[in-house]
Every structure is written in structure tokens, then in C-alpha cells.
Amino acid sequence: MRGGHIREDIGMTVALYAGSDRSSETVKGRLTRHSFSFGPHYDPANLGFGPLVCHNDDVLDPGGAEVAGYAEHPHSELEIVTWVLEGALVHTDSTGASHVVEAGRAQVLSAGSGIRHSEVADPASGRCRFVQAWLAPSASGTTPSYVIGEAPSSEADGLVDVVGGRGLPLGTDGARLLVARLGRGRSVALPDDPAQHVFAATGAVDLGGVALRAGDAVRLTDEPARTVRAEEPTELLVWSFSRQP
Incomplete structure (x- = not known):
């Protein structure tokens, strides 16, 4: 069965979360879909997965008079x-x-002891879509910092560490984000870690008999x-954790 907040358990350790079940928020120029309990969309059964406490899918449309996105606001820890x-x-x-x-x-963006930031669509580039994750840091009170990078460059790269591991530095121990751009019929092996959040951002995949369409996730x-x-053709985002949630 697809649907509901605990959606489908396969073999007791695989939980499928349909993208159509995500709560959503529409503001002028912005549509956000939440994979976890977020703000007014409270779900005590879906507060996070290990250190992952937010996994939002945002679409910004800069076509209107309003600035599309998030004006300056604070974060910490x-x-x-x-x-x-x-x-x-x-x-x-x-x-x-900037x-x-x-x-x-x-x-x-490592918020640490406290930071303010804004994120808005670039009007010159048109519609913007991004996925944003929030994780609990391993240490508190650190100095805020920011870093940017890119990968993979092609589908031949397979599943690549983008953040954590061999990717950009991350202040959450044992967590890493891997990304793959896959052509039709292409396969990749998931990391051999005890916990993973697998998100089909675009396209459709088969994960050992479990079908994921765009917006679906498996934990x-x-x-x-x-x-x-x-x-x-699919863009796959995988959060992999060296410890069980």
C-alpha cells in the first residue's frame, strides 16, 4: 500500500514513504513539500531519521512581483x-x-552558535528547485561557516559523496549525502551503512523490488x-549514516 504516514514496511527494516503523502506549504512564489514533521505540520511519528530532522523539497517561481524564497532569518545548532x-x-x-x-x-551552512541567511531564486535563471536537509550537529557552540561545491559531473560518476565522507565537510559525524544521475537501465549499489534515506528527486527507480517514483523516499x-x-532518467539523493537511528 502506498499512502499514510508509515507507509509500507517490507522485511521490517524498509519503510516506503510516498511523495504524495508529504505535507506542503504554499507561499507567494514558493511551494515546499516536507518529508518530516515540520512547523505547523506536526507528526509525532515522523520527527526525523537519525540526525536528519528536516528534508524539504522547494520550488521557487521568481515570475511574480514578490521575491521567491526565504528572506533573511536566523538559525543555530x-x-x-x-x-x-x-x-x-x-x-x-x-x-x-554570497x-x-x-x-x-x-x-x-553550519549554523553553529548562530547565523542569519537568506535564500531566494535567481531571477535570471527562472524556476528554481532545491532539496534542503537539516541535521543535528555533533558539537554545539561552534563558529558558523559556509562552503560550496559540486558533483557529480556525469552519470558515469555513479553514486558520489557530495557532503560528508569525501565530499564537502559536515559537522555531523558519520553522515554523508551521495548523489547519482542515472540513465534508464543504469544501476548503482547503495553504501553498506546501517541506515539510509533514499530519495528519488526525479525519474523512477527500482530498489530490490520496491518501486520509487519522483518524490518518493525509502528509509x-x-x-x-x-x-x-x-x-x-533519475536524480537520486541518498543520506547514509554510519550509525542506526
């Missing part, structure tokens, strides 16, 4: 990871960082390494 799927996002923060983050690039706990096969 969070690792905020953004992966841009389409268009470009303009990031500015109180560390002095960047246009284009599709295929990631940014990590794996204490599972053997599995293979993901793309049924159509």
Missing part, C-alpha cells in the same frame, strides 16, 4: 545542506558569504547493501 536540482539559488549569510548556487551544486535500517536500478 544545525547543519543545513542544500542540493540544487534546477535553476539557481542566491544565498547570502552573516558570515559574509553565492549563486546553480543546479548540480551543493552548499553546507533503510540495518539492511544489506541494495542495488538501485533506474527505470527512467
